[in-house]
Amino acid sequence: MMDEILIQALSGLSRGMVLFVVASGLTLIFGTMRIANFAHGSFYMLAAFLTYSVATMVGDRTWGFLAALCLAPPIVASVGALIEWGLLKRIATRPHQYQLILTYAITLIVADGIKILWGRDYRTVARPAGLDGAITILDMPFPTYNAMLILVGVLIAVGLHLLLTRTRFGKTIRAAVADGEMIGALGVNVQRLFTGVFALGAGLAGLGGVLAAPVGSVSLGIDTSIIIESFAVIIIGGVGNVMGALIGAVLIGVVHAVGILFAPKLAIAFVFIALCAVLLIRPQGLLGRST
Amino acid sequence: MTVPSPSPAPSIVSVTSVSMHFGGFRALDDVSIDLQRGEIHAIIGPNGAGKSTLLNVISGLLRPTRGDVHYGDQRITHVPPHRRARMGIARSFQITSIFTGFTVHQNVQLALLAQRGDCRHPFRLTGERYRDEAHELLARVQIAGMGARMGGELAAGDRKRLEFAIALAGNPQVLLLDEPTAGMSSAEREIVVGIIRSLSAERQISVLFTEHDIDMVFDNAHRITVMHQGRRLVQGTPAAVRSDPRVRDVYLGEGDDAHV
């Protein structure tokens, strides 16, 4: 039983890493622009379907997946930049509810758009060669692909950390998260920053979509589940905080996966118990700053 | 001119050994202060001395890292701010805080409804309730003629007076004023100062206020507390404070401009 829980926790960790990649994009957008972007799940779903198409077109499963990895995130990031530049920017000064509704309308358009382009069927994406097997942990098989996800998640976390602490763009993002009003006074081009952050966030959602495609199903409706869990992640981790998102995502991934062992259909409830506990103790999130 | 100090009275608010830390920064460091019944008490000091923080600790906006706040003989360190307001501790803000989308009358009416517990009743109609009392309070701060205007339309001095009327609706024992005359013309200042003095004299309301205008402080306060870098430097009558060499160091040491 102990081994089973451990393997399940490891599996939750790999799922948590995908969630982290997606949620880190959402938390950066939220932290910088103060927008809870509902369309974030749509970016993820779009990238998953793009992965399917690219992989099918290329034919070879290894090269197909790699091609998707190179193509889908930039495509989705461009879509995100377009949405920010063409739509969100125009209502930036209006009350929150308009921004929420606008991003919600995008989820509807993307959902039906995917229905038109790809149909309503489930799709599957093959794992690249060499990652389709299993490795042995504690005498139990553990999918190689999931092990790779954990590794990739850590690499992306490190990469994001470097981006935010070492580059000018990253430092500006952190300053905007800390104090949104200051940033304009510092002579930063806020318009460009917002478009850049939105593209970066969308790109991360896209990256998450590509990474998830070979493990989950590629189907309509995956946008909703990922967006809800991502919201939970950033509430737990604290807005605008990438390391908080990492902790929150791993927590949710593991709690959910282990919860499935005990109550398969209600495992998500365990996630919310964790969420409520965090809210009671630290309403601003584990690594969030109180205002 | 200076105001003669009233005879020693029991303190209505006492702050004992309060410290307030924000991360590594000590906004208040072991500060004690007592406010006596009916007195006008000023807190002065350079920017960043901790004046506003102290008012926020007393009004409940901030919970101190260490130390205690008492109201009469009640310990209120952990009492939430809205309950302190209903106990009789009213406050104004440095940036005047009113309901800009309400009319001037509605501003005061809401304060009366809140103070008397009407707001808890989802079927008790607001209507014209407390119209006369709201009008009296506005007359008290001399803006009775502006009742129908929107709060957001008022000039700075009138806004501040409306904020006073809102505070008075709570029938307060203690009035905490954060820079009550900031950004006002001298005519507006005089009116506001007059209101503060009469409230203290007629209603025995204790006033604790922060202020940058040193002349205004020495003319009106019964007692003065001087703060510096989160600590209490000196406390005493205007005469005692004026002659204290440490105060001179703090103010004059930073250049000759006492009106900063």
Place this chain on the structure above:
Amino acid sequence: MTVQPLPPLQPAAGSAASMRTKTIIGGGLIVGLYLLPFVLGESYLFLSIDFLIMALFAVSYNLLLGQAGMLSFGHAAYYGLGAYTVAILFNKLAVPVHIGLLASPFIAGAIALAVGWFAVRVTGMYFAMLTLAFGQLLHTVVMGWYGFTGGDDGLPVMPPDWLLPARNYYLFVLTVTLVSLAALRLITLSAFGTALNAIRENRQRAIFVGLGVRNYELGAFVIAGAFAGIAGAMRAPLQQMAFPSLLHWGQSAEPVLMALAGGIHTFAGPIVGAAIFVFTNFVITTYSEYPLLVFGVIVLLVVLYLPGGVAGAVIDAWERLRRRAR
């Protein structure tokens, strides 16, 4: 001081004459609504029932968004819970739907109390995310609790014979909706409602006039949830089914859209918004294979080009016409 009559506190109260006009129009409207089923065909009657339910759903929501400034994105959870209250009472205890309806505001309100207790600890966009997340949790629970809720198969609900004819059900829904709207109207005009306005206007000042802001927000959340529950309770017998999708976040977007379409700053706004929404939805689902896409594009255009909502734009256009006519 000179003795002068004091000005009224409520500028919107208006003169006695305009009050009389309002009463006459309102009374006429109500009589008209009661006569409607004797004029309309059955399919339009169902559409009208849909409208009444959505109007109550939207007005209950606007107590949060319009009055208290709380941007909830999980209101469908309480709507759906109302539907399931009726459905579960009907299936497990054979309680007829019109009796079950009486229980719905209490069940929906109780769950809203539990969720709100956590949710009011945060504000703004945070509050939107949290209410959305809790709404989806409730949706998942209803989906997953097969034995109790029937899972994604839903639960059948049969109204009693006397409620089966569309005309009778319409009259029943109309009465329940009007009573509920009257109660909500009283609440918006009450001292409690004024306090919610104050919190929306200036949260900090509201605290320092002595309002326990979180408690008021929680109260608004529970009341809004309870009335959404009544709306949902009328929905289930209409479809003769309670589905988990009633709690889904897509459903939660609807009251937000209705309130914004009609305008959030008046009591009647969301009712107008409900009419616009129900009609648009009817047209789109009838004529388009991809209703979400069309609907999404319409919402985009409205948000971008009609900041005051559809109703606001119509009023503006009307004013412009009148000025030109003069």
